[in-house]
Amino acid sequence: EVQLVESGGGLVQPGGSLRLSCVASGFTFSTYSMNWVRQAPGKGLEWVSYISSVSTTIFYADSVKGRFTISRDNAKDSLYLQMNSLRAEDTAVYYCARAYGSFNWFDSWGQGTLVTVSS
Amino acid sequence: DIQMTQSPSAMSASIGDRVTITCRASQGISNYLAWFQQKPGKVPKRLIYASSSLQSGVPSRFSGSGSGTEFTLTISSVQPEDSATYYCLQHNNYPFTFGQGTRLEIK
Numbered sequence: 001e002v003q004l005v006e007s008g009g010g011l012v013q014p015g016g017s018l019r020l021s022c023v024a025s026g027f028t029f030s031t032y033s034m035n036w037v038r039q040a041p042g043k044g045l046e047w048v049s050y051i052s053s054v055s056t057t058i059f060y061a062d063s064v065k066g067r068f069t070i071s072r073d074n075a076k077d078s079l080y081l082q083m084n085s086l087r088a089e090d091t092a093v094y095y096c097a098r099a100y101g102s103f104n105w106f107d108s109w110g111q112g113t114l115v116t117v118s119s
Numbered sequence: 120d121i122q123m124t125q126s127p128s129a130m131s132a133s134i135g136d137r138v139t140i141t142c143r144a145s146q147g148i149s150n151y152l153a154w155f156q157q158k159p160g161k162v163p164k165r166l167i168y169a170s171s172s173l174q175s176g177v178p179s180r181f182s183g184s185g186s187g188t189e190f191t192l193t194i195s196s197v198q199p200e201d202s203a204t205y206y207c208l209q210h211n212n213y214p215f216t217f218g219q220g221t222r223l224e225i226k
Contacts, residue, residue: 047215059213103169109162
């Protein structure tokens, strides 16, 4: 069974940092690209970042560029999101979701981890 | 950036109604479009990929169509469990973009 389990969320002050993790199981993680998607309370879905299977291609949304860093460790079947200079508007549930090939994108999601940026 | 304009933003339907939700892309995205269903407090669930391919396990009353800039999600005979918010997503061009969502209420 495919599983993606996020962790690392919590309450952080504006300007602070947090590192999210997403651990994969039930599939060959090293062959999949991965994404982070977030959802602010009561709002829609927002794509945040993408990393290819061997980390050669990385993209960010403009809203997080220069502040967030996506990375992965295929030996540990793990995806990460380092979030620095956090703002109130980064408050959201953060999901990881996998992608494969041309069209098998976002077929499996983690349960999400809540990040709250507040003083 | 490609904008995905989804309509309507909210709608109400009776059981058995045919429901259509539209997403328009600001530029052509071929068929790199997926549809998701999200119920309150739950993880988004993919319904359709590659514009018209039905995700395994999803009821056949759901269907998708379109290519280029205009796409539709159709529920042929809406059921009570279809009450949810629906999102389209384009992944043809970075940054990948979601539509703003359509909240479907069942009367």
